[in-house]
Amino acid sequence: MPVVHTSRSEAETRRLAQALATTLKPGDQILLTGDLGAGKTAFVRGLADGLGAPVDEVSSPTFTLVQEYRGGRLVLYHADLYRLTRAAAEDLGLEEIGLRDGVLAVEWPDRLEHVAADAICVGIEWIDETSRHITIERLTARRAPHDG
Ligand SMILES: Nc1ncnc2c1ncn2[C@@H]1O[C@H](COP(=O)(O)OP(=O)(O)OP(=O)(O)O)[C@@H](O)[C@H]1O
Numbered sequence: 631m632p633v634v635h636t637s638r639s640e641a642e643t644r645r646l647a648q649a650l651a652t653t654l655k656p657g658d659q660i661l662l663t664g665d666l667g668a669g670k671t672a673f674v675r676g677l678a679d680g681l682g683a684p685v686d687e688v689s690s691p692t693f694t695l696v697q698e699y700r701g702g703r704l705v706l707y708h709a710d711l712y713r714l715t716r717a718a719a720e721d722l723g724l725e726e727i728g729l730r731d732g733v734l735a736v737e738w739p740d741r742l743e744h745v746a747a748d749a750i751c752v753g754i755e756w757i758d759e760t761s762r763h764i765t766i767e768r769l770t771a772r773r774a775p776h777d778g
């Protein structure tokens with residue numbers, strides 16, 4: 631079941647992300663969807679906060695496609711695929727990232743061919759200048775019909 635929150639400030643969005651971060655386990659993928667300026671990068675700053683990694687430098691990874699934030703409970707890998715084609719995104723080999731020691735947060739995950747079956751989907755919807763609806767839902771692998 632998706633959980634929908636209303637955030638009324640960037641700080642509130644970061645606090646939501648911090649709370650989510652405390653539940654993350656190695657190998658988790660966080661897929662962030664929402665328009666330009668919705669608050670995806672702001673959410674990633676909150677994830678870094680919650681993991682205990684220094685956040686000063688979390689910005690849109692314009693020049694490096696995948697940024698790493700170390701020093702927290704888990705390594706946070708942050709990819710922004712906005713400028714990539716699906717083929718280029720595939721070449722990054724993101725599936726292999728973060729399986730042991732970290733978690734992967736992806737902006738514009740529609741560029742990905744494959745996502746984890748239990749990925750956490752975070753949808754951020756712009757309501758007005760300071761308000762956002764934030765939907766958080768962990769995917770569950772669909773069971774075959776005769777699995778009971
Ligand atoms: N409730 C809110 N939650 C998050 N950000 C907010 C909120 N209210 C205002 N903002 C502002 O919205 C902007 C969000 O920018 P951010 O870079 O996080 O967006 P983004 O989704 O990563 O965009 P892009 O697709 O360009 O990378 C910031 O300027 C932030 O201060």
Ligand SMILES: [Mg+2]
Nearest residue numbers: 670671690737
């Ligand atoms: Mg961004």
